[in-house]
Amino acid sequence: MNLLTFKKTARRFLSKKTVTTVLFISLLKIYAQPPSNTTGSMQKSSLKDVIDLMYSGHHLSFGLYLTLCERAMISKTTGNYNMSSSPQLGYEFRFTYYYNINPQWSLVSGLYAGVCGRNYLLTIPKQDIDSSLNEDYVDNGAATREKDIFYISIPIGVQKRWWNNKLNGCWFADLGAGVNWSLSIEQDMLTEELYIPGQGLVQILSMNTTLNNNGKPWLTLNSGAGHQWVLSNKNILSANLNLFLSFSKVARGSYQITVPGQPVSEGEYSVSTTHIGLGVNYIFTGTKKKFKKLVK
Numbered sequence: 001m002n003l004l005t006f007k008k009t010a011r012r013f014l015s016k017k018t019v020t021t022v023l024f025i026s027l028l029k030i031y032a033q034p035p036s037n038t039t040g041s042m043q044k045s046s047l048k049d050v051i052d053l054m055y056s057g058h059h060l061s062f063g064l065y066l067t068l069c070e071r072a073m074i075s076k077t078t079g080n081y082n083m084s085s086s087p088q089l090g091y092e093f094r095f096t097y098y099y100n101i102n103p104q105w106s107l108v109s110g111l112y113a114g115v116c117g118r119n120y121l122l123t124i125p126k127q128d129i130d131s132s133l134n135e136d137y138v139d140n141g142a143a144t145r146e147k148d149i150f151y152i153s154i155p156i157g158v159q160k161r162w163w164n165n166k167l168n169g170c171w172f173a174d175l176g177a178g179v180n181w182s183l184s185i186e187q188d189m190l191t192e193e194l195y196i197p198g199q200g201l202v203q204i205l206s207m208n209t210t211l212n213n214n215g216k217p218w219l220t221l222n223s224g225a226g227h228q229w230v231l232s233n234k235n236i237l238s239a240n241l242n243l244f245l246s247f248s249k250v251a252r253g254s255y256q257i258t259v260p261g262q263p264v265s266e267g268e269y270s271v272s273t274t275h276i277g278l279g280v281n282y283i284f285t286g287t288k289k290k291f292k293k294l295v296k
Contacts, residue, residue, distance in 0.1 A: 047165050050234060054287045055103040061238070063094040065279030069116040072271045073249070079265025081124060081257045086141045088117030090149075092277055098159070106159045108176065113183075116149040118251065118271045122205065128259055130196050137194055137204060149211055149251055150183035151273055155222055169229040174242070178220045180273065182250055184211035202260060209253030209269060218248035220273065234287035240279055246272040 072085035092114030099107040119141045126133040157176015164170060192205040224242035231237055249270035257265035 047163075047168065047230070050230065050287065051103045051163060053290055054230075054234060054285045055100045056290065057286055058100050059098040059106075059236075059283050059285050061094070061096045061098070061236075061281040061283040063096065063238075063240070063279050063281035065092040065094065065114075065240075065242070065277040066090075067092055067114065067116070067275040067277040069118070070246075070272055070274040072118050072120060072251075072269060074120065074255075074267060074269050076265060076267040078267075079257060079263050081122070081259070081262075081265040083255065083257075083267065083269075084121045085119055086121065088119055088145060088147075090114060090116040090147065090275060092279070094279075094281065096281065098283070103163065104161050106161075107156075108159050108174065109154065109156045112153040112155060112178070114151055114153070114273075115147050116151070116250075116271070116273050116275060117145060117147045118149060119145045120207075120255075120269070122257070124204070124257075124259060128262055129194065130199075132197055139192065139205070146188075148184055148188065149271060149273065151180050151250070152183060153178040153180045153220065157222060161228070167227075167229075169227060169236075171227055172225065172238075174222065174224040174240075176222045178222050178244070179217050180220055180246075181217050182212035182215075184251075186210065186212055186215075188253075196260070199260065203258055205255065205257055207253060207255040207269060209251055211251045213248055213250045218246065218250065218273075220247070221245040224277075228283070234291075235285050236281075236283035238281040238283060240277070240281060242277040242279075244273065244275050244277065246274045248272065 067090040069088045069090045071087045074083045074085055076082050092112055094110060094112045096108060096110035101107070120139065121141050122139040124137040126136045129137060155176050155178040157174055159172055159174050161170040161172045188209045188211055190207040191203055193201045194204045196202050222242065222244050224240050226238060226240035228236050228238045249272050251271035253269045255267055255269055
């Protein structure tokens with residue numbers, strides 16, 4: 001091989017090696033770059049970084065609650081027969097806005113809509129009515145159950161959060177108040193009759209109840225606690241236990257029990273919207289959108 005031939009061969013070899021080296025370095029740069037997938041990047045971020053970004057803006061949530069409503073208050077004024085009541089189930093839907101001051105504190109408001117149940121229980125011994133009857137006269141709590149106290153509420157309060165990295169979320173507590181309005185019909189009138197042999201249908205009970213707090217708003221004291229979990233999409237799932245304490249008897253009325261041959265029994269009947277609620281909220285944080293803007 002002469003000198004000219006050696007130089008040409010060496011030039012071709014170096015040219016191929018250079019191209020291979022440049023290609024390898026280019027591929028290395030491509031695969032060494034962090035992934036553009038925002039979810040993957042967010043997962044590599046610490047919980048504290050995600051939380052700081054999450055609470056740099058404000059949040060909206062939707063929630064559904066099962067409530068246990070306070071029993072009706074019934075007081076006898078005259079007569080022999082007593083009525084009673086038991087706690088009743090209700091429901092509440094919540095739209096909540098969180099004005100976030102920082103990851104630990106928020107101001108909370110929104111719009112809640114719900115319904116409270118009510119009932120009464122009444123037992124009259126058959127001997128007091130007619131001994132020929134097969135059984136006592138009984139209006140039990142299930143048969144007299146009504147879900148007719150509808151309301152809306154505008155709450156305002158504060159929420160405090162305690163973050164825990166191990167739980168990937170936080171414990172929280174709420175405290176505030178609410179202004180409420182009734183959506184119920186103005187009045188409910190009830191009569192109960194019993195067939196008595198030889199007398200026909202006889203009215204045993206009459207009740208007249210106003211359900212809308214006489215058209216006036218009323219106040220509630222709201223408190224609660226629960227836990228929030230940060231989901232993989234960086235929204236939040238929240239489980240809550242709440243107490244709503246009403247300062248007004250929204251439903252008020254009177255009743256009269258008329259058993260043939262017995263003194264008339266009369267009394268007062270009232271119901272508030274005080275209740276304990278257990279529910280879940282899904283909180284939209286918008287964190288993924290914020291993260292995408294940061295990585296662009």
